[in-house]
Amino acid sequence: MLGKLLKYEIRAVGRIMLPLYAALLILSVVFGAVMASDQNMDMYKTIIAFTTLLLVLVFTIVAIMTLVTIVQRFNKNIYGSEGYLTLTVPASIATHIWNKTISALIWFFFSEIAGVFALVFMTVPVMGVENVGTAFEMIRKVKVDITPLDVVSIIIMAVVITGSLALRIYASISVGHLVSRAQNVCGIAVFIGFTIVEAVILNIFGLDSFTNVTMSISDNMPEVGMHVLTPQLLGPCFFALAFGAIYYVITWGIMKYRLNLQ
Numbered sequence: 001m002l003g004k005l006l007k008y009e010i011r012a013v014g015r016i017m018l019p020l021y022a023a024l025l026i027l028s029v030v031f032g033a034v035m036a037s038d039q040n041m042d043m044y045k046t047i048i049a050f051t052t053l054l055l056v057l058v059f060t061i062v063a064i065m066t067l068v069t070i071v072q073r074f075n076k077n078i079y080g081s082e083g084y085l086t087l088t089v090p091a092s093i094a095t096h097i098w099n100k101t102i103s104a105l106i107w108f109f110f111s112e113i114a115g116v117f118a119l120v121f122m123t124v125p126v127m128g129v130e131n132v133g134t135a136f137e138m139i140r141k142v143k144v145d146i147t148p149l150d151v152v153s154i155i156i157m158a159v160v161i162t163g164s165l166a167l168r169i170y171a172s173i174s175v176g177h178l179v180s181r182a183q184n185v186c187g188i189a190v191f192i193g194f195t196i197v198e199a200v201i202l203n204i205f206g207l208d209s210f211t212n213v214t215m216s217i218s219d220n221m222p223e224v225g226m227h228v229l230t231p232q233l234l235g236p237c238f239f240a241l242a243f244g245a246i247y248y249v250i251t252w253g254i255m256k257y258r259l260n261l262q
Helices: 002-035 044-079 083-088 093-127 129-141 148-176 183-204 230-257
Strands: 212-218 221-227
Touching: 002 044, 002 093, 044 083, 044 093, 044 148, 093 148, 093 230, 148 183, 148 230, 183 230
Parallel strands: none
Antiparallel strands: 212 221
């Protein structure tokens, strides 16, 4: 059932996000082409300014809509007009929560990928296709002191922290629906409160710094020594898991015992 719910959820969100990704990538290509064009052409500066404004606007819209869509889908599907229909599906409350959390992870990831491709589409025309191979060769020669364990740790940390963020959003929405009025305002206030509590606790334990990056220059090739301290990553991961578990229990408990569909 989780697979079916997730498939439906991804399709529903995709109808909103995929056109935004397409607009972002198209504008990135246009921006790159304009940047690579003759700077002496008429209206060059005007076109650059206008394209840059549009690109920044679309970047911002994609970031905001990713978050807004995640909030809306949970709020509407569980506590809104679709709540009755959603909860008649033969699936447990835990399944519904996991469905929303996994979907949020997927769309956060897709938004990041879209951003990376947009940057590539902007820079390649400026660099010139013939120089792309040279750029990759220079990157390959850069010495990076990072182990496979570090890479795995970073990926796990990203998944855990992003999942914890999604669960924090869902818990805030759920708590907001415990009041009869100003539920959205209450949810936002609760989210801010949760965020402050997390920041204070992490600061108390000195977990505000995740990486130790050292830079040095040797001969004609930059040598970058980047060592990701795995113990420093495990600390935030542990707390993110703990916070995520708390948010999960809060969301599950409210959906199980205090759900009040209007």
